[in-house]
Amino acid sequence: MKNIGLALVAFCCSFSVMAQRAQPGSSVDQRVNQLLSQMTLEEKVGQMTQLTLDAVLKTDAQKNAVMPHALDEQKLNEALLKYHVGSLLNVSGAAETREHWYGLISQIQKTAAKDRLKIPVLYGIDAMHGMNYTTGSTLFPQEIGMAATFNPDIAYKAAEITAYEVRASYITWNFAPVLDLGKNPLWPRIYETFGEDPYVAKTMGAAMVKGLQGNLNGKYNVAACMKHYMGYSFPLNGKDRTPAWIPDRYLREYFMPSFKAAVDAGARTVMVNSSEINGVPVHASKYLLTDVLRGELGFTGIAVTDWQDIKYLHDRHHIAATQKEAVQIAVNAGIDMSMVPYDYTFYNYLIELVHEGKVPMARINEAVKRILKVKLETGLFESSIGNPNDYPKFGSAEFTQASLQAANESITLLKNNNQILPLKKNMKVLVTGPTANTMRALNGGWSYTWQGDRSDEFAADKNTILEAIQQKVGKDNVLYEPGATFDAAQNTDDAVKAARKADAIVLCLGELSYAENPGNIDELSLPNAQIELAHELAKTGKPVILVLTEGRPRVVTEAENLSAATLMAYYSGNEGGNALANILFGDVNPSGRLPYTYPRYNNALVNYYRKNLENGNSDDAHGYHPLYEFGYGLSYTTFSYSNLHVSQPSLTASQKLTISVDVKNTGQREGKESVLLYISDLYASITPDTKRLRGFSKINLKPGESRTVSFTITPKDLAFVNDQSQLVTEPGEFKIQIADQTQTFNYEASTVPSRTGKL
Incomplete structure (x- = not known):
């Protein structure tokens, strides 16, 4: 951990922004109401306005931010004292040091304390897989890798550490977790999700919310933000921020459960889907933002837009004839805070709209109450900055070990012909491929920069796959040739020559880092250069160990057919190289499982919870036939299942059913097994x-x-959403499957299906 200078500590101890308190001993709601009663319309609308940090930074003649980043006092005063801006966000360009964050946040909060009511600023950051915008922090696997652990305790711990390091950077609001359902492999944000399954998404997402928030007002906790409410991840063409067409019952069946679980777990903020569903931008949907989110799910926190999305109601969606009308539509639909993020147009338009009677004052008061409440709940009024000395574990060995454990449990063994793995440590190994020697392929986007394109610089002290293997078995046993870039051959002949000298080839294929729209693709298959490298290396006759580091399941069928073993490493974070070396050479027994269905072909993109019509039949050679199914994953040991048992043959509306199964390790080494x-x-x-x-x-x-593993289910666990958008459980026969064990039971209800209302 980097030392904080004595002068900095002294400054912290002497300076504490103490905003006006409304009877500190009273309840949060009483304090909110008392403060709200003192506010002008302008102060209220300011609280609803969010600017990016760049809007208040010093810039040069070309409007570029001056380096190192420094706040422009005039711009900051304008934002916080003239317009009373309630929230700032983002990082400008690249990760900052803790010391620099301290200086920025201190100046921001000190300026906010000069305003009449001394309301502190709520600062937000995208700490997606650790505090990825502070140097020296702990970076975990991206969410898709966390899902592959099938271990909610790991998700909770990672979120808890992330919250600690976000607060150690003097920030109290984290724009995470992503609760979108990763159904379409083309979508560039798959790696930010917990995969394609609603149950995994809601379980891991709720664990992460609890880990981030804890008791919320503690100095090691942050407000979580559910992203991106809702249906954002299923665009019809697979491109980011493009239209989705999702029937209401389908939206409720698959996309809503993760958000409901997060609301139930106490999530205090939500970020709204940037796109549109069935022709209606979600930022304009009173049905989704008010009727469903507030009325049905019971969410009481802040609803914030994504980047410029109110403006886009006019610029992109074309449902508002003017920017002013766009503000009217969004706020009346239920938006509480606008990520503007560069100017004061939202502020000016909203004040005009209130004066014109087009946005009711009650809607303004409602939004501001929610914002003030989260500020109080996170302790901002009592300590708007924090003490640098309170965070001795930042970037610690303890936290690094937690990241390594997460990566160890996420990496998924998909093939192991003739038990080629684990490799012997005295073997001569060729490490090759475009992702073998770059941290970009381990961390992905949202790592030090938005696109993650500077990970090799900021994580220079971490091990790439090549470096981890060299450290594991010694440089003398490791040959290296890149063989190809991401999309072009690079000295392939040299890689082939080196392969002939090796006992085994570790071929690292996949994707470099990307985020959001720049990650859009038109072709799911990996570039031909990577596939050709696999073909040339396979011709040597040496066993190929295929390692995939990628943010989404790219089609790799040709290359995979040539491998003796295949490992999916996802974007496994700063410790991903070490974790992979642990598994390759047998120091760790792999236990990850696929959190999505891995497609065999470009145009056969079907989730595992398919309809029976998608299975194909005896006359259809093009039915469900993925390369690997959701939940698949191998181990270096073997497990057997037996004695599947249900507590009773029938379940009624008032009962619970217990399902148990015996699992035995029948192999020669200790191992972890996910029982599904x-x-x-x-x-x-x-x-x-x-x-x-x-x-x-x-x-x-x-x-x-x-060990006997037991599950308890209720009729609600069997429910589905019918064509009236009601959650129902219908009488009938149900089949249980755990590994190779199956059993049936009946659900018996009254004369009508059990109805539990809307989901």
């Missing part, structure tokens, strides 16, 4: 999914050890 419970509704009024995950549990077993 699938249930199929055999017949229903809405065509049922082939199967759905309804529970999972990860256990550790020593050789020969057995």
Whole structure:
């Protein structure tokens, strides 16, 4: 951890922004109401305005931010004292040091304290897989890798550490977790999700919310932000921020559960889907933002836009004839805070709209109450900056070990012909491929910069895959040739020559870092240069260990057919290289499982919870035939399942059903196994999914050890959303599947289906 200078500490101790307190001993709601009663319309609208940090930085003659970043006092005073701006966000360009963050946040809050009511600024940051915008922080696997652990405890711990390091950077609001459902492999933000399954997404997402928020007002906790409400991840053409077409019942069945679970877990803020559903931009949808989010899900926190999205109601969606009309539509729909993010147009238009009676004052008061409440809940009024000495564990070995454990449990073994893995440490190994020697392929986007394109600079002290293997077995046993860039050959002949001298080839293919729209692709297959490298290396006859580091499941069927073993490493974070070396050479037994269905072909993109019609039949060679199914993953040991048991043959509306199964480690080494419970509704009024995950549990077993794993379900766990958008459980037969064990039971209800209202 970097030392904080004595002068800095002294400054912290002597300076504390103490905003006006409304009877500190009273309840949060009383304090909010008392403060609100003192506010002018201008002060209220200012609280609803969010600017990017760049808007208040010093710039040169070309309008570029001066380096190192420094706040422009005049711009800052204008923002906080003239316009009373309530929130700032973002990082300008690249990660800052803790010391620099301290200086920025201190000056911001000190300026806010000069305003009449001394309301502190709520600063937001995209700490997506650790505090990725502070140097020296702990970077974990991206969410898709966290999902592959099938271990909510790891998600909770990673979020807890992230919150600690965000607060150690003097920030109290984290724009995470992403709760979008990663259904379409083309979408460039798949790696930010917990994958394609609603149950995994809601379980891991709720764990992350709890880890981030804790008791919320503690100095190690931050406000979580659910992203991106809702349906954002399923654009029809797979491109970021393009239209989705999702029927209401389908939206509720698959996309809503993760947000409901996060609301139930206490999430205090939500960021809204930048795109549109069925022709209606979500920022303009009173149905989704008020009727559903507030009325049905019971969310009481802040609803913030994404980047410029109110402006885009006019510029992109063309549903508002003017920018002023766009503000009217969004605020009346239920938006509380606008990520403007560069100017004061939102502020000016909204004040005009209130004076004109087009936005009611009650809507303004409602929004501002929510904003003030989160500021009070996060302790900003009591300590708007924080003490640098309170965070001795920042970037610590303890936190690094937690990141390594997460990466160890995320990496997924997909193929291991003839038990080629683990490799012996005295073997001569060629490491090759475009992702072998760059941290960009381990961290992905949202790493030090938005696009993650400077990870090799900021994570220079971390091990790439090549460096980790060299450290594991010694440089003398490791050959290296890149063989190809991401999309072009690079000395392929040299890689082939080196392969002939090696006992095994570790071929690292995949993607470099990207984020959001720049990650859009027109072709799901990996570039030909990477596939050709695989072909040339396979011709040597040496066993190829294919390692995939990628943000989404790119089609790699040709290359995968040539491999003796295949490992999916996702974007596994700063410790991903070390974790991969641990697994390749047997120091760690792999236990990850795929959190999505891995496609075999470009145009066969079907999720595992497919409809029966998608399975194909005896006359259809083009049915469901993925390269690897959701939940698949191998180990260096073996597990057997037996004695699947249900507590009773039938379930009624007032009962619970206990399902148990015995799991035994039948191999020669200790290993972790994710026990996955699938249930199929055999017949229903809405065509049922082939199967759905309804529970999972990860256990550790020593050789020969057995354990009974139990799950308890209720009728609601069997429910689906019908064509009236109601959550119902219909009587009938259900099939349980855990590994190779199956069993059936019946659900018996009264004369009508059990109805639990809307989801």
